[in-house]
Amino acid sequence: MHPSSIAIDSKLPRVGTTIFTVMSKLAADCGAINLSQGFPDFQADPALFDATWRAMRDGRNQYPPMAGVPELRSAIADKVAALYGADYDADSEITVTAGATQAIFTAIAAxxxxxxxxxxxxxxxxxxxxxxxxxxxxxxYAALAFPDYRPDWEQVRALLSPRTRMIIINTPHNPTGSLLEADDLMELAALTRDTDIVVLADEVYEHIVFDAAHHQSVASHPELAARSIVVSSFGKTYHITGWKIGYVLAASALMAEFRKVHQFNVFTVNTPCQVGVAEYMRDASRHLGLAAFYEHKREFFREQLRASRFELLTCRGTYFQLASYRAISDRPDREFAHWLTRAAGVAVIPVSVFYRDGRDDRVVRFCFAKQEATLAAAGERLRAL
Structure with missing residues (x-):
């Protein structure tokens, strides 16, 4: 093909390929253990596949309703009511999305x-x-301060202006593993009271919280829920990140605006997988047991690194572990991540990529959503550094 002579005024001139793609490709090229991108290396429950296959065989293969199949929206409503005491109408206040990323983009666009x-x-x-x-x-930009990554609500108050339209929160937080507490939601409610600010709450790791902590969902806070779009993900919950199925909760007036965009940038999500998830999630133990499942993996991975020179930071949720490597190297974190992949055979994510100015605390992110054999092999290599 001939080179294009079209002048392109990019909307995203500073954006290239995401670090997750870059590090996963480098891991594959080097034959390294990939603890960078956040996906499991183990299979989901066969019962979920069986339920989806039954839906296919039963003819559930055509367009579903734009907002999602009724049985899945009903199952989501029941789950949210049981967990958070929140009453969302399945018809007008719940929409199934093509993963959380689409949900977030659609909410922002709306x-x-x-x-x-x-x-x-x-x-x-x-x-x-x-x-x-x-x-x-x-x-x-507001700051989550290293090393505890807690919000400073007075700083947030100072950042508010008449042009503030939205505040985006993420709890449990990727990449840091920190959690918002009940008093954080109270502060956020006070800051946004009597405004037209929309809260976009990214809660995709809602079921992965540790040490007997409780996920503080915006859905459980009536004042915040009335102004919020809440996003979650079946990919994270059921080990099916490649299925790209998520959902949003919102009051009906907000959801009506969300759906205006959703119907044109996605329209809807594949039918048999929705039906399969709807059947599978009716057994609440399958999401209620996730915290213990991943807490065991967290402890196993932390034990692998206990005799290493990495300094482990606190991980209260998600399936990511941050670690300082200052005792190993003074390289900048991006350079260290590439070196670690090539020299030690373990791929990680440099945390500076999550800062606009590349702030570098010499910290990297490991994903421990892996089989124990994978984590043990990685641990052996990391302890040798």
Whole structure:
């Protein structure tokens, strides 16, 4: 094909290939153990596959309703009511999405206009800011301070302006593994009271919290729920990240606006997988047991690194473990991540990529959503450094 002579004024001039793609490709090229990108290396429950296959055989293979199949929306409503005491109407307040990333982009596109400001917390998951900038919004950065990654609500208050349209929160937090507490939600409610600010709550790791902590969902806080889009993900919960199925909760007026965009950028999500998930999730133990399942993996991985020179940071949720490597190297974290992949055969994510200015605390992120054999093999290599 001939080179194009079309002048392109990119909406995202600073955006290239995501670090997750870069590090996963480097891991594959080097034959390294991939603890970078956040996906399991083990299979989901065969019962989920059986339920989906039954839906296919039963003819559930055509377009479902735009908002999602009724049985899945009903199952979501029941789960949210049981966990958070929140009453969401399955018809008008729940929408099934093509994963959480689509849900987040759609929410931003539905509510953020050109020139609007959106407050995000750094280190910030990499899809938020490009979505804001694509629709002409302006990201405004609040800090989660190293090493505990707690929000400073007085700083957030100082960042508010008449142009603030949205605040994006993420709990449990990727990449840091920190959690928002009940008093954080109270602070957020007070900050947004009597405003038109929409809260976008990314809660995809809602079932992966440790040490007897409880996930503080925005859905459980009536005042915040009334102004919030809450996002979750079956991919994280049922070990099926490649299925790309998530959902959003929102009050009906907000959901009506969300669906106006959703129907044109996705329309709907594949039918048999929705039906399969709806059947599978009726057994609540399958999501209620997730915290213990991943807490065991966290402890196993932390034990692998106990005799290493990595300094482990606190991990209260998600399936990510942050670690300082200052005792091993003074390389910048991106350089260290590439070196570690090539020299030690373990791929990680450098945390500086989650900061707009590349702030580098010499910390990397490991994914422990892996088989114990994988984690043990990685541990052996990391202890040798």
């Amino acid at each position: 509510f953020v206009r050109s020139g609007d400001e959106v407050i995000v917390f750094e280190p910030v998951y990499d899809s938020y800011v490009p979505a804001i900038e694509t629709v002409g919004g302006q990201p405004v």
